[in-house]
Amino acid sequence: MTHKDLKEYKILILEDNPADIDLYKRRLTRQDAAKFDLTTAGTIEEAKKCTESDQFDCFVIDYRLPDGEGLDFVHHLTQKFEDSATKPAILMITGQGNEEIAVAAMKAGVHDYLTKRSISDGFFVRPILNAIQRAELASQIHYYQNELERSNQELSDFTHTASHDLKAPLRRIISYCEMLEEDAGPKLSDDEKSMLSRMTLNASRMQNLINGLLSYSLIQSEKEEPEVTDLQKMVEDIRDEFLDQIEENDAKVIISALPTQQVYPMRVRQLFTNLISNALKYRGDETPLIEIDCNIDAEKPVFRIKDNGLGIEENFHKDIFKDFKRLHNQEEIEGTGLGLAICRKIVEKHNGEIWLESEPGKGTIFFFTLGMEG
């Protein structure tokens, strides 16, 4: 590599001792790792002026200066570049054995610190280049973080718009079908009535699908905070919401020993709701018996929802957690195919796992964990 190809960096050296400045200059010019364009300032005031007119890749700051501490200037810099996309590298030069200043400097946002002794020993160019590289990486991370936040926001805006814009026309189609049924009903033949009710039925299915998709996409984007939640109480509440269906089926739902723990409450409510709803929906010939419990004392508590319903063939055990996967025809049992996919997503959001044991005719047990840490 010729000297011309070397990358050039603009450096500001804040140092009041002419002898030290000389030393730094010598160290930075007599080497072939990079080119440095040096500016020097003897006071903090002077350095502040330089930053107003020029952009620097790196600041090398002495810890003691005629008009203040080097740290003051570090604070000035971190404030100045707080919202900036690219942040400069900052190096502090401390006296021998002055660890306290070094620690304070690192906390204030300095990338590295050096002693004058180590610089005169020849240890200068590498730390500067490392600090510049670290600052560049930090700027990149900062950039991607902003991008990520922006795209999350866009996704959640999109979901909101989709909910509004997809739902409204559909709701109108349903209303108009129903109005037609109301007004023309008596004049229609049975075949015609059946065609009309097919239209209404399918529009309603579409509505359920959209609602399902919405809650599915909201799981990741929604800004719900985790809360310590009494799951026993929550699941008992959910059981009450299903009271009509439970009485209709003469079903029994037994809930025992559920813990109180940190979860995303709205999501976990949906998880239990979906699983209980499935257990009631896919009932077999026997009177439905649903048992919900958890081995609280185990190192890794596992929740269990056991039913005596239709059961699921083993070759479908993996597939049923996939989006839109259904094992039954719409005509047999209504559903969107999103219920268990939503369950899987909710469990994953809690760093948990979901699986099942089931045999056709012998019922199903769903197991899941809600790890949460990490």
Place this chain on the structure above:
Amino acid sequence: MAKDFHIMIVEDSPEDYEVLSRAIKKAEMPAQMTHCFTGEEAIQLLTHLSSSSDSYDLHDTTLPDIILLDLNLPGTDGYGVLEFVKARNDIAYIPVIVFSTSTNPTDIKKSYKMGANSYIPKPQDLKSYKEMALHFKGYWMDCVSLYK
């Protein structure tokens, strides 16, 4: 002679207006309905009605007793209309009922904060529309006192 109860409905969708007015009629609400398609139209009409004197009214129309307001409108949206009504001393007393597809808590909170007197999510089917109209009638016509 105008009917007893005058509802202004601000709704850009002709379909939603038809379903709503049908439900109101089915609920046997003796109401006069004025339909505005846009926020601008509503603001213009309210401005006109509030400035014309009581004794002389060309259109045989008075200020509405109640305003049913969709949020998602082209141009000036429902919030714009709500803000207009609640900021004007002479009409701020008129109850504004937001009537929207959105069930987003942000919209609900914002509406109430801006002075909405109720927030009704648009029903999903005709049956729920009719139930809503009956509740609406029971509350706003039989239960509460409105300023006349």
